[in-house]
Amino acid sequence: MGVLVFFLSIYSIIITILFLNSKKYKKVNLKDIVYDFTSQLTNENNDFSVRALSYISKEFSEIDSGAFLIKRGREYHEISSFGKKIEISDKIFFYKDYLIKDFTIDESFGVRLILHSKTKLSKAKEEKIEIISTLISSSELIKNLIKKHGKFQIDLMLSMIKILEYYDRYTKGHSLRVAELSQKIAKKLRLSPQEVSDAYWTGLVHDIGKIAVPTNILNKEGKLTSEEYEIIKKHPIYGFEFLSTSETLKNIATYVYHHHEKWNGSGYPGGLKGEMIPMISRIISVADSWDAMTSKRAYRDALTYESSLQEIINNSGKQFDPKVVKAFISVLEEEENIA
Structure with missing residues (x-):
């Protein structure tokens, strides 16, 4: 409740x-x-x-x-x-x-x-x-x-997630898709039931900090200026600041805070590297990137399935945890077989 x-x-x-x-x-x-x-x-x-x-x-x-x-x-x-x-x-x-x-x-x-x-x-x-x-x-x-x-x-x-979608018209369904894919990856990695649950909930709220980003930046058609990009980069911090006020959601707040970190240490906001990045954050990073690439955004059309997958593979060991990428590909292969 x-x-x-x-x-x-x-x-x-x-x-x-x-x-x-x-x-x-x-x-x-x-x-x-x-x-x-x-x-x-x-x-x-x-x-x-x-x-x-x-x-x-x-x-x-x-x-x-x-x-x-x-x-x-x-x-x-x-x-x-x-x-x-x-x-x-x-x-x-x-x-x-x-x-x-x-x-x-x-x-x-x-x-x-x-x-x-x-x-x-x-x-x-x-x-x-x-x-x-x-x-x-x-x-x-x-x-x-x-x-x-x-x-x-x-x-x-x-329906709360829908409110964010009213705010950011280019992310319709994004949070739910990231949540569902993150849950599948977490299961594939054989994480504990609690971690699988956390992956799902973190996926649902990973972008909630974007509500604090002005709509003219969030929905801008065209390239962001360096100043605008710095503002966008603050959304994991905003999400963390709010979520961490709840004792129940402190772990999820931490995962949200780090979901834009990169395996090689070049991400934000903490610049964490490798195993220092929480596992759930590493999972969200892959699921979020995949859905972002395969969806239409304000600044570009959706990329193809093939080019998006190649981008994930190319950045394994750089942006993404190789173990998470392997689990992600396994999830995709299973879904293709079912289809």
């Missing part, structure tokens, strides 16, 4: 990590509201969204009115508000003094936060509003899913 709750909160909390530890953002402290969010997460009747709106009314003097709405079917319905009456029609999107945050999952469910600002917000405060609106949206999404499916079934947890 606790693990599933934790996974479902990843999407919302990860974005706050960068800001909560930054001195220039201490003026409006978000820690209380983040803890409030996590404590309400499993409550089907939680009122986090109402309290978050109240928080905005008290902590942001520039904002004199606001409303929180939920879309059910084709219409939005006001759940809570403060200040003057907010117009619900789409015309408000054209008004410069309004901040509108929309989060829509499908045609039947969505969340909208509307705020009226009497004076311009600083960039820091705009970013804090962005964080709070994300928490509100995720709180309502999770509450809606609980009502639909019951308390945290496996398919409900997997």
Whole structure:
């Protein structure tokens, strides 16, 4: 139960990590509201969204009115508000003094936060509003899913992975494919049942730190600049920082942190070499690279099966652990025979 709750909160909390530890953002402290969010997460009747709106009314003097709405079917319905009456029609999107945050999952469910600002917000405060609106949206999404499916079934947890896919449009299905392939490789290596399980869960969340990477970099079509690449390279660190706050997931956090290390020591973020790299991280490295090569990405089309396999083989002993590559090839051969 606790693990599933934790996974479902990843999407919302990860974005706050960068800001909560930054001195220039201490003026409006978000820690209380983040803890409030996590404590309400499993409550089907939680009122986090109402309290978050109240928080905005008290902590942001520039904002004199606001409303929180939920879309059910084709219409939005006001759940809570403060200040003057907010117009619900789409015309408000054209008004410069309004901040509108929309989060829509499908045609039947969505969340909208509307705020009226009497004076311009600083960039820091705009970013804090962005964080709070994300928490509100995720709180309502999770509450809606609980009502639909019951308390945290496996398919409900997997829907959290879908949220990352909304964020990064080029990784649809990537996390699940990496998880499944990593599990097969771990079994082929005859690892313990716990390690096989860890390989699967690490595969599911290995890229969760990318939620802290700006979308204009993540979905950029074309070559990244050196500065943009350095930002992308931080995603294992972001994932580790969040996952390691849970005692249950500390091992998985470590595996996520090291999944871009290379066998020859030229990887990141730790520059570990050979057997110093955790085995699960070495497995994820191969599975992640394979799926990335055989899938369309923002900057290139998918590579062929043959060229992708040759790339893995060529980098055995360089980027990849030779034992893991051997197990990976064995998995592919078995799947070909079954097909």
